[in-house]
Amino acid sequence: MTQTHTISVGGAYDVVIGDGVWDRLVELIGDQAQRVLLVHPPTLPTYAESVRETLTAAGYDVVVAPVPDAERAKTAEVAAGLWQVLGQHGFTRTDAVVGLGGGATTDLAGFVAASWLRGVPVVQVPTTLLGMVDAAVGGKTGINTAEGKNLVGAFHPPVGVLADLSTLRTLPHADLVAGMAEVVKCGFIADPRILELIEADPTAALDVDGPVLRELVERAVQVKADVVSQDLRESSLREILNYGHTFGHAIEQVEQYSWRHGEAVAVGMVYVAELAHAAGLLPADDVVRHRRVLTSLGLPTSYAGGRWEDLLAAMRRDKKTRGSLLRFVALEGVGRPTRLEGPADALLQGAYAAISEHVS
Numbered sequence: 001m002t003q004t005h006t007i008s009v010g011g012a013y014d015v016v017i018g019d020g021v022w023d024r025l026v027e028l029i030g031d032q033a034q035r036v037l038l039v040h041p042p043t044l045p046t047y048a049e050s051v052r053e054t055l056t057a058a059g060y061d062v063v064v065a066p067v068p069d070a071e072r073a074k075t076a077e078v079a080a081g082l083w084q085v086l087g088q089h090g091f092t093r094t095d096a097v098v099g100l101g102g103g104a105t106t107d108l109a110g111f112v113a114a115s116w117l118r119g120v121p122v123v124q125v126p127t128t129l130l131g132m133v134d135a136a137v138g139g140k141t142g143i144n145t146a147e148g149k150n151l152v153g154a155f156h157p158p159v160g161v162l163a164d165l166s167t168l169r170t171l172p173h174a175d176l177v178a179g180m181a182e183v184v185k186c187g188f189i190a191d192p193r194i195l196e197l198i199e200a201d202p203t204a205a206l207d208v209d210g211p212v213l214r215e216l217v218e219r220a221v222q223v224k225a226d227v228v229s230q231d232l233r234e235s236s237l238r239e240i241l242n243y244g245h246t247f248g249h250a251i252e253q254v255e256q257y258s259w260r261h262g263e264a265v266a267v268g269m270v271y272v273a274e275l276a277h278a279a280g281l282l283p284a285d286d287v288v289r290h291r292r293v294l295t296s297l298g299l300p301t302s303y304a305g306g307r308w309e310d311l312l313a314a315m316r317r318d319k320k321t322r323g324s325l326l327r328f329v330a331l332e333g334v335g336r337p338t339r340l341e342g343p344a345d346a347l348l349q350g351a352y353a354a355i356s357e358h359v360s
């Protein structure tokens with residue numbers, strides 16, 4: 001008997017977590033749709049074929065749209081290619097998009113669904129840990145531009161999210177580990193039990209067939225669901241989900257997306273923990289805890305690759321910036337997020353020095 005767990009996102013839609021949950025796909029797409037655009041990366045032909053067969057058997061006209069892998073999918077050119085496909089196949093407002101894959105694919109699929117005819121339904125089918133706990137949930141969709149990460153996008157909640165945990169068995173270990181960064185983030189901003197579970201047994205946390213990983217997924221999704229159901233459009237509370245992302249996105253950009261998102265966020269959390277400590281907000285023990293938990297999972301905690309001016313310029317393009325005021329989500333303690341606004345240059349550079357000096 002397969003165990004499934006359903007988390008409601010403010011009563012608007014559900015995230016269904018478990019093995020074999022793709023059975024729910026047809027019910028979510030519903031009988032209004034005639035056509036379905038199935039967006040997937042080239043790494044998942046078997047999963048894509050299985051979804052295509054299910055949808056075809058249910059009577060939909062399925063248009064399969066393979067897109068470039070990972071961050072290379074999140075471009076205006078790839079989105080424009082999909083708009084062309086939708087136009088050529090006559091997709092209407094009752095037709096649907098399915099995003100099957102990691103966060104890069106679901107961000108793209110969600111954005112194309114948000115923009116086509118000003119919004120058609122999207123079902124998100126995440127196949128990475130990061131997609132399941134974060135990217136596919138919450139309705140943030142988007143693509144990158146030459147100037148930065150996720151600079152074009154829309155808030156477009158899915159009609160449902162189907163997270164089949166068995167797909168994690170084929171996920172490369174490094175991508176599993178990267179997804180854990182967003183789980184750890186949820187631990188630091190809202191649910192300390194997540195940190196305790198990882199600290200008790202990091203190996204069990206990374207066992208895709210074990211109960212600990214399942215509980216971590218459920219807890220992280222619950223954190224995200226609680227936040228986005230109160231503040232979909234990130235007017236205030238939702239910013240806490242951006243913990244570690246101001247510096248993390250800067251690394252991704254400066255390193256031309258050769259770093260995984262989760263890896264960059266891991267370093268970004270250590271950066272802002274150092275910053276918060278230097279600003280007198282966060283005790284030193286909590287900074288140490290950031291490094292310990294992330295390291296135990298195999299995540300990076302240091303970085304010395306980029307020129308400071310480039311990192312700072314990238315951070316200034318962060319969406320939390322107001323005017324010329326850099327704003328960070330910071331912690332006053334575990335589970336106690338706050339904002340750190342306009343820290344002095346000396347503090348900003350000092351935190352960079354603190355994460356660079358740990359590079360071996």
Ligand SMILES: NC(=O)c1ccc[n+]([C@@H]2O[C@H](COP(=O)([O-])OP(=O)(O)OC[C@H]3O[C@@H](n4cnc5c(N)ncnc54)[C@H](O)[C@@H]3O)[C@@H](O)[C@H]2O)c1
Binds near residue numbers: 130131136138169175
């Ligand atoms: N919208 C949001 O709220 C949100 C939240 C967090 C992250 N993101 C975005 O998500 C992206 C990162 O997502 P990601 O970490 O899932 O990376 P990803 O989408 O690049 O996927 C990682 C790799 O795993 C492969 N893959 C996916 N599922 C697989 C499986 N089951 N078996 C084998 N290979 C598989 C992919 O093809 C890719 O090569 C970034 O672009 C980030 O900005 C968005």
Ligand SMILES: O=C(O)C(=O)C[C@@H](O)[C@H](O)[C@H](O)COP(=O)(O)O
Binds near residue numbers: 134138140149182
């Ligand atoms: O859902 C959110 O809100 C987040 O900030 C989650 C982040 O993990 C995610 O990487 C998000 O895409 C970042 O958004 P951005 O607006 O900073 O680009």
Ligand SMILES: [Zn+2]
Binds near residue numbers: 134
């Ligand atoms: Zn993220």
